[in-house]
Amino acid sequence: MDAALIIETVIKAVLVLAVVAGLAGFATYVERKILAFMQRRLGPMNVGPHGILQLAADGIKLFTKEDLVPQNAVAPIFKIAPVIAPVCAFTAMAAVPFFPEFTVFGYKVTPIISDINIGILFVLGVASAGMYAPLLAGMSSSNKWALIGAARTVIALLSFEVVSGLALLAPIMMIGSLSLIDINDYQVGGVGSWLIWSQPVAFILFMIAGFAETNRTPFDLIEYEAEIISGYATDYSGMRWGLFFIGEYANMITVSLLVSLVFLGGYNPLWIIPGGIMILLKVSFFIFLFLWVRAAWPHIRPDQLMWLCWKVLMPLALINILITGIVLI
């Protein structure tokens, strides 16, 4: 392995970490503002113009808050659990291409940390491993709400995982590769070649599974306030809680990137819009969709989630795979 590759990879990794962590923080501000406008409020207004510095105020608050470990908690696990969330969320991004290739001073840059040939499998696997964070946090907290939250984490994982995997199988059968760059290149021929037209069912199923994976509103049962206070995060405060938060928003960005890459043509240029702008637009739209759905829709019970995933979505995904297989043959 030559030194240039190592340096390049380190720079890319640091860039992804810094930019995505910053974006995750900024997304909290955007979420508050959009939710506020949708609910006919103003949102944060007082810190900076239109509350734009609320982000800094929140950061100061989170960093300076007392770090509490409850008396009966299993301290080592309680302390490690919040780290798992952002670590898994950022690790998942290692196999995700962000932009098309470009050249800087004659040096060809591929904006992906590692183009492994099982990219999408890696992303899904690591993102699911991120579910250990709420699970361990809830079980080590010695708090009944946290414990229920942890139990619901397992329920959510058991439900959405089968759907997201089976939903992605059909497009992968068509493409014949698990690398996200290959998936992107498959849809190079403009809007007509986007996989959403040939795999609409898989798109909807994967979107639903993505909402469940990121614990966003229709499926936010693991930290639903009205039922279990804050779920697994009930006992957390300060930056440990903030780590969960960064992990959640980084996961949202990952899922948005995955959907854009697999179903909506990824970073292929469209007409006069360059590919880099296209993927930014798509990811922004999906982030907006996450917030939009949160403002509009009620959430469902754990048993409804299991019912939905196992009795409705999984058979649909299997039928989708079957039909795709018949058409391909």
Added chain:
Amino acid sequence: MSLEQFKRRDALPGYIFYEAEKKPQNGWESFKRVLKRTFKGELFVGLWIVFREMIKRGNSHTLSYPQEKLAIGPRYRAIHKLLRLLESGNERCIGCGLCEKICIAKCIRMDTRIDENSRKEVSQYTINFGRCIFCGFCAEVCPELAIVHSGEYENASEQRAHYALKEDMLTPLDEFKANKQKEFKGFGALSDNADSFVKKTPLAY
């Protein structure tokens, strides 16, 4: 209305009954319900409604409170004020003690004395705002419209006694001279020609 009618608690004509969705009786019906709910698109109606509210301009109901304040109605019952007579600037309160008598929270206390002109004067007047329930009886019973409720509702203070003494509630003389004493505008307020009725009570008959 007769007593019998009055006691009827069942739904009277005029109620609109809402036909709830029928529960599915068998598997086929519940399957049909799932299909109907899936493709009806009600969720997208919800999405459209919140989006419509978001893109409307000036749609916010939030009042940015310290900068903007709600207009208080003239009959709003907040912290009390003691008013002065319109021209002379003397206190309106004649020390009759009716407010102290009627106060159901027993929070008003007043002391009176005979002053140098051998007229009755209110020397002490306090309201314990920790006990006051802002019922408005004192303002209603006052024959001289001397004690009224003001719109001063921002009564956060370091001390319980703030606002409660006579000098806090009485319109300051300089403010009065600058014509800043606001007259009470609602039912029972002074008429426009109230000044012409003012005269000193004769001391001897």
